[in-house]
Amino acid sequence: xxxxxxxxxGGEAGQGSRKAGLIIAKIFNQMGYxxxxxxxxxxxxxxGHNFSQIRASQKECLTHRKTSDFILALDNKTVExxxxxxxxxxxxxxxxxxxxxxxxxxxxRIMGNIAMIAIFSRMIGVDWKILLSVLKKEISRxxxxxxxxxxxxxxxxxxxxxxxKLKDAVNPLxxxxxxxxxGAIDAGLDxxxxxPMTPATSILHYLxxxxxxxxxxxENEISAIQSIIxxxxxxxxxxxGTSGGGFALMTEAISFAAIAEIPILVVNSQRAGPASxxxxxxxxxxxxxxxxxxxxxxxxxVASPGDANEAYGLSGTLLNLAWKYQTPAILLADKELSESxxxxxxxxxxxxxxxxxxxxxxYKRYEIVKNGISPLAYPGQAIVKSTSYEHNEFGYTVEDExxxxxxxxxxxxxxxxxxxxxxKIEAIKVYGNKKSDKAIVxxxxxxxxxxxxxxxxxxxxxxxxxxxxxxxxxxxxxxKGVNKLISxxxxxxxxxxxxxxxxxxxxxxxxxxxxxxxxxxxDLELKLKKL
Amino acid sequence: MKIENxxxxxxxxxxxxxxxxxxxxxxxxxxxxxxxxxxxxxxxxDYLDVSSLxxxxxxxxxxxxxxxxxxxxxxxxxxxxxxxxxxxxxSHLIHAAKKNxxxxxxxxxxxxxxxxTGQYTAASPKGFKSKSTPYGSIEEPLNPLGLMKxxxxxxxxxxxxxxxxxxxxxxxxxxxxxxxxxxxxxxxxPSFFDTFKFYNERVYEAPRNEKLINEWDYIxxxxxxxxxxxxxxxxxxxxxx
Numbered sequence: 001x002x003x004x005x006x007x008x009x010g011g012e013a014g015q016g017s018r019k020a021g022l023i024i025a026k027i028f029n030q031m032g033y034x035x036x037x038x039x040x041x042x043x044x045x046x047x048g049h050n051f052s053q054i055r056a057s058q059k060e061c062l063t064h065r066k067t068s069d070f071i072l073a074l075d076n077k078t079v080e081x082x083x084x085x086x087x088x089x090x091x092x093x094x095x096x097x098x099x100x101x102x103x104x105x106x107x108x109r110i111m112g113n114i115a116m117i118a119i120f121s122r123m124i125g126v127d128w129k130i131l132l133s134v135l136k137k138e139i140s141r142x143x144x145x146x147x148x149x150x151x152x153x154x155x156x157x158x159x160x161x162x163x164x165k166l167k168d169a170v171n172p173l174x175x176x177x178x179x180x181x182x183g184a185i186d187a188g189l190d191x192x193x194x195x196p197m198t199p200a201t202s203i204l205h206y207l208x209x210x211x212x213x214x215x216x217x218x219e220n221e222i223s224a225i226q227s228i229i230x231x232x233x234x235x236x237x238x239x240x241g242t243s244g245g246g247f248a249l250m251t252e253a254i255s256f257a258a259i260a261e262i263p264i265l266v267v268n269s270q271r272a273g274p275a276s277x278x279x280x281x282x283x284x285x286x287x288x289x290x291x292x293x294x295x296x297x298x299x300x301x302v303a304s305p306g307d308a309n310e311a312y313g314l315s316g317t318l319l320n321l322a323w324k325y326q327t328p329a330i331l332l333a334d335k336e337l338s339e340s341x342x343x344x345x346x347x348x349x350x351x352x353x354x355x356x357x358x359x360x361x362x363y364k365r366y367e368i369v370k371n372g373i374s375p376l377a378y379p380g381q382a383i384v385k386s387t388s389y390e391h392n393e394f395g396y397t398v399e400d401e402x403x404x405x406x407x408x409x410x411x412x413x414x415x416x417x418x419x420x421x422x423x424k425i426e427a428i429k430v431y432g433n434k435k436s437d438k439a440i441v442x443x444x445x446x447x448x449x450x451x452x453x454x455x456x457x458x459x460x461x462x463x464x465x466x467x468x469x470x471x472x473x474x475x476x477x478x479x480k481g482v483n484k485l486i487s488x489x490x491x492x493x494x495x496x497x498x499x500x501x502x503x504x505x506x507x508x509x510x511x512x513x514x515x516x517x518x519x520x521x522x523d524l525e526l527k528l529k530k531l
Numbered sequence: 532m533k534i535e536n537x538x539x540x541x542x543x544x545x546x547x548x549x550x551x552x553x554x555x556x557x558x559x560x561x562x563x564x565x566x567x568x569x570x571x572x573x574x575x576x577d578y579l580d581v582s583s584l585x586x587x588x589x590x591x592x593x594x595x596x597x598x599x600x601x602x603x604x605x606x607x608x609x610x611x612x613x614x615x616x617x618x619x620x621x622s623h624l625i626h627a628a629k630k631n632x633x634x635x636x637x638x639x640x641x642x643x644x645x646x647x648t649g650q651y652t653a654a655s656p657k658g659f660k661s662k663s664t665p666y667g668s669i670e671e672p673l674n675p676l677g678l679m680k681x682x683x684x685x686x687x688x689x690x691x692x693x694x695x696x697x698x699x700x701x702x703x704x705x706x707x708x709x710x711x712x713x714x715x716x717x718x719x720x721p722s723f724f725d726t727f728k729f730y731n732e733r734v735y736e737a738p739r740n741e742k743l744i745n746e747w748d749y750i751x752x753x754x755x756x757x758x759x760x761x762x763x764x765x766x767x768x769x770x771x772x
Contacts, residue, residue, distance in 0.1 A: 191600060214600060214772055219626040223593035226586065226623075227758035230566065230597025233584050234605065238597070256587050379564045379598070379605055387576075387585035388569075396577050397585070415618050 003033070003058045003164065006065045007120070008082055010051030011074025011113070013044055019138070020072065020113040021052025022173075025341060026134045027117075027126055028056035029173055032166030035291070036448070037341035038064035038518070039045050043198075043279045044141035049077050058166060062307045062342065062448030068522040070124075072116050091160070093119055101153050101315075108147050109304070114146045115137070118153035125162035128154060171345045176337040176445075177202040179308035179344060180267055181210075185314030190236035193224045194236045198279050199335040200241040200269040221246035224264065225253040232262045233386055235378035236525075237319060237351075240268035244286050245275065247293070254328045255294035256388045263322035263354075265315070269333040270444075272516035281516035282335035284444050285491040288498060290332050297408065299415045301329040302468040303427075306447030308342035314465065316349030323354040325418050326374060332467065334490070336445035336518040336525065357382065364393040368406060372414030419469040427471035430478050431461040439482040440528075441507065442460070442489065443467065443496055449519035450488050456521070457528060464496070470503050484508050486531065490518060534577045543727075544571055544690035547639060548578055550699040555581055556765035557703060564605045566595035569614035571646050572580065572639035572718075575610050589619025592627045595634045598767075603769050606706050607634040613654035614644045617673055621653070628684035628711050630768040635705045635712045637683075638675065639692075641720040649723035656750065661723075670751040679713045680744055680761060686712035687744065688759040691734050692719070693727070697757070704759060710767050717755070 007024055011017040018039060025035045033056040041050040053064040064083060068513055071092045073079045079092060084091065098115030102108075115133070121131045131150065139146050174182075181203050184192075186400040191214045194204045208217040218224035221242050228238035242250065247268040257264050270286045272278035289300050301321050305311040322329040357363055357375040363382035367374040374393075377384055385395030390407055392398050398407075432440075432454035439460035442450045445465050454461045462478045464471070479485070487497045487507045497507040511527050513519055538544050545752045555563060563581045567573035569588035577581035586594040591609045599607045600607065616624045616638050627634065642654045654675065658667040663762040679687045686708040698716060703714035717734070719726040737743050737756035747755045 191597070193597070216772060219591065219622055222590065223596075223623055226590045226593035227597035227600070229586075230584065230594040230599075231601035232597075233594075234564075234598045234601035236601035238601075252587055253590070260584075275603070378602070380602060382582075383560070383580060384582045384585070385576070388587050389585055394532050395583075396532060399573070474644070490616055 005056045005070070006068045006087070007054045007070040007072065008051055008068040009054070009072040009074070009110060010078030010082065012046065012048065013048050013050050014046045015074045016110050016113040017050050017074055018028050018052055020117055021054050022341065023117050023134055024120065025054045025056070025173060026138065027121060027130060028054070028472045029170050029343070030130050030134060031126070031163065032170060033057060034060045034343055035128065035173060035341070036061045038336070039339050041280055042087070049081065051078065051082070060343070061452070063452055064190050065523060066522040069299070070120060072120055074113060074116065091123065098153060101149055101156070105145070105149050105152065109147050111146055111149050115149050115153040118150040119157045122154045122157035123160045124401065125159050163468045171343045173341050174308060175202060175339055175341050176305070176308050176311045176333060177269070177339065178206050179311040179342070179346070180315040180331060180333065181206045183312035183349055183440055184265065184319050185212055186237050186248065186349040186351070187319040188237045189239055189319060191228060191238040192240070193218050193227045193238070194241050195219070195221045195224050195246060197243045197246045199271055199338040200243050200267055202339065203241045203267060221249040222253065225250040225264070228264050229253060229257055229260070229262050232264055233379070233384070237323065239265040239267065239319065241269065243271045244273050244289070247286070247290070251293045252295070254300065255296050257328040258294055258298035258300065259296065259390070260386045260388055261326040262386060263326050264321050264329065265319045265329050267331045267333060269335060269338040271335045278516050280335070281456060282445070282518055283491060283516055284334055284489050285495065286332065287443070287467065287491070287495040290330055290411035291499070293330070294328070299418065300327060300468060301418065301466070303466045304332040304444045305337060305465070306443070306445060306463055307337070308344050309346040310465065311337060312344070312346040313349060320352040321421065324352065325414060325421070326376065328420065332444070334444050340445070365395040366391060366393050366407065366410070368410050369394055370413070371410070372410045373417065398462070422469050422471045422474055427464070427466035428474040428478050429463045429465065431455070432465065433458045433460055435481070436460040437482055438484045438486070439479070440486045440488055441496065441500070442487070446488055446490060446519055449521050451522050452521045453524040453528065456525065459528070469501065470499070472503055475503070475505065479505070486511060487527070488519065488521055488524065490514065500517070501517050536575065536578060538571060539722045541721040542571070543641065543692040543720065544575065544639065546695055547698065547716055547718065548575055549695050550702060551575065551579055553696070553699040554702045554706070555579060558589070558606060558706065562605050564598055564607050566591045566598060566607060566609050568611040568620070570612040570615055570644070572610050572612045573652055589615050590623065592616070592620060592623040592636060593734070596627060596632045599632060599634050600772070603633070608706060609634055609636045611636060611638050613638060613640045613675070617653035617675060625678070625682045628682035628713065631683070631685055631710045631765055633710055633767040633769050635714065637702065637714045637716060639716050639718045640675065641718045641724060642672070642726070643720065643724050645678050645720045645723055653751065657758070674745070674749055675715055676744045676760065680741070684713045684761070685763045685765055686709035687761040688713070689715045689717065690751060691717045691726060691730055693731070697736065701756045701759065708762065710765060715771065761763070
């Protein structure tokens with residue numbers, strides 16, 4: 001039988017359930033399993049109810065399951081809330097035994113999670129050596145006391161079965177936001193400036209710690225995006241990241257970057273809205289807002305990744321494209337992608353050099369050229385005049401009809417080139433039963449649940465990576481042979497279906513989820529069977 | 532390239548433009564970058580043959596901070612107005628001063644929004660009559676220099692647009708200052724708030740003295756000191772990141 005385990009670890013905020021989840025995932029990872037962690041936490045610091053759902057499977061897994069084989073309950077609420085989702089034959093490990101051991105050995109309350117991990121590891125027959133090596137890597141404080149506790153808990157637990165080690169060579173695990181940061185770094189990111197906002201904040205934290213870029217926290221989102229526009233004007237690859245509310249504040253500057261033709265990469269990691277909404281929960285409700293962000297006649301690249309490998313690839317690709325076309329680019333992520341843990345094995349991204357001025361004749365920042373892409377120079381090399389006003393080739397303000405039309409036409413020609421670019425890159429992916437005449441269309445992190453369910457039910461999956469410009473040709477190709485199209489999204493108004501209808505593609509049925517929790521394969525299977 | 536100047540005849544900005552031409556002659560063209568706001572003041576970037584980035588209303592300061600962070604060799608000068616930096620973008624002004632970002636902010640203070648035809652700003656006197664305050668503004672004006680002192684600006688000066696060389700010297704001193712420098716230029720607006728006579732009768736060149744920041748509170752009719760009132764050396768934001 002296929003090996004596929006689901007484990008839920010829950011407790012109050014401050015009890016270390018998230019850390020416990022990560023350690024368990026790393027134990028499975030060490031034994032060669034494909035791993036995914038879904039995080040569910042509230043907008044508070046202590047108390048409440050937080051939990052991690054870990055999935056470990058022989059097959060690639062990009063989503064968690066609704067039900068669990070093991071529940072590790074650091075508090076009673078975890079048992080109460082989740083026991084009805086325990087699989088037949090499943091085990092609940094409650095906190096009494098771990099508390100006892102921690103007390104006996106004089107450890108602090110938070111060490112209960114380590115005791116529990118050790119109990120769980122022994123139950124499923126994980127070698128002590130594997131557990132010890134993971135603990136040593138993951139625990140930063142009081143390592144000796146933690147290991148003493150783990151050892152006692154391990155030795156005093158009975159083995160239920162012996163889990164099989166699958167392979168030695170393993171891929172690293174990371175969250176979507178770290179993948180976003182790494183993709184941008186490999187595409188030459190120099191500067192990151194942001195204002196904290198869940199669920200984008202961990203990009204800021206990661207980059208601030210790694211010191212591979214200049215990383216700053218700005219006084220607000222407007223300052224962050226204006227600052228990266230300034231940095232990009234001066235020749236440095238720059239990025240910012242935020243969520244819906246902060247992104248709303250940034251939209252005037254996106255319009256500025258469009259007319260001034262300044263390359264920037266903005267990460268909008270969606271959370272549940274409108275307004276403050278449900279801040280630590282996931283949604284896909286900013287699609288139409290993002291592809292329409294910024295006033296005036298303009299366009300932008302907008303792409304949405306479905307897992308950490310795509311997050312890395314698209315982040316790097318968008319940064320390269322922003323510089324190739326001197327345009328704003330937006331990576332549209334969501335909380336589920338940003339904060340879930342994935343196995344990481346991406347195709348390496350490289351920095352692609354932008355079109356540079358050849359230093360012949362006087363420099364014209366906005367030289368009227370056939371494809372609309374004027375060569376770049378940076379202040380210090382030439383007189384470089386950039387502006388939020390409509391302008392002539394040199395970058396001086398204009399108000400006369402002829403100059404306005406000439407410059408807008410130049411930008412329109414560039415937008416055409418941006419559309420053509422989409423034929424050169426993978427903008428759409430197809431999975432599942434490619435011969436099926438029934439297809440599910442999806443975008444963003446929903447891919448995980450959709451792909452798995454479609455494989456079970458024998459359906460075709462069309463995942464849209466680029467939302468703007470819209471990959472019409474690739475979509476037409478993907479739709480060949482399909483006579484029933486079902487859209488699956490985490491929003492209440494069916495925004496992808498609206499976008500598709502703008503391109504003449506009719507969705508037959510919509511499956512929408514807006515309790516701000518991502519789809520699980522169980523949910524989706526049920527809904528698809530009902531259609 | 533010759534660009535048509537669109538300021539009103541007699542505008543105080545002509546004085547600032549003349550000062551800036553002399554500044555650029557002395558500093559050289561190559562490494563100067565002007566970053567501007569939206570407003571009459573900000574049109575100056577079109578009239579000077581140096582690199583420039585005309586930003587959005589209220590936002591030139593964070594934009595300039597980004598330019599400086601990307602290339603610390605550049606001399607970055609911001610042009611903004613009282614509307615841009617005391618109304619729309621006041622948070623950026625305060626934070627850049629606090630961070631000691633190594634840029635120079637030149638705030639043309641004509642004490643109203645001129646380009647939108649004369650509404651009151653945070654610098655307008657109480658009782659100021661404009662289209663949006665036809666019965667007189669009910670708010671008291673801010674003292675931008677006092678605000679800058681409280682915000683930890685490391686260079687604070689005031690000059691007057693009619694004093695061409697005096698302004699030129701102050702801007703050069705501000706640009707050469709390592710850290711955040713703030714220069715207020717009192718600038719009459721002959722179309723909506725003609726203060727030439729008011730300033731001509733009151734301004735005087737004063738020695739460096741921090742206390743002079745509060746001599747004129749933008750309300751009373753006292754003498755108006757000009758000069759660099761405050762200057763300190765401390766590490767810049769760019770030094771520390």
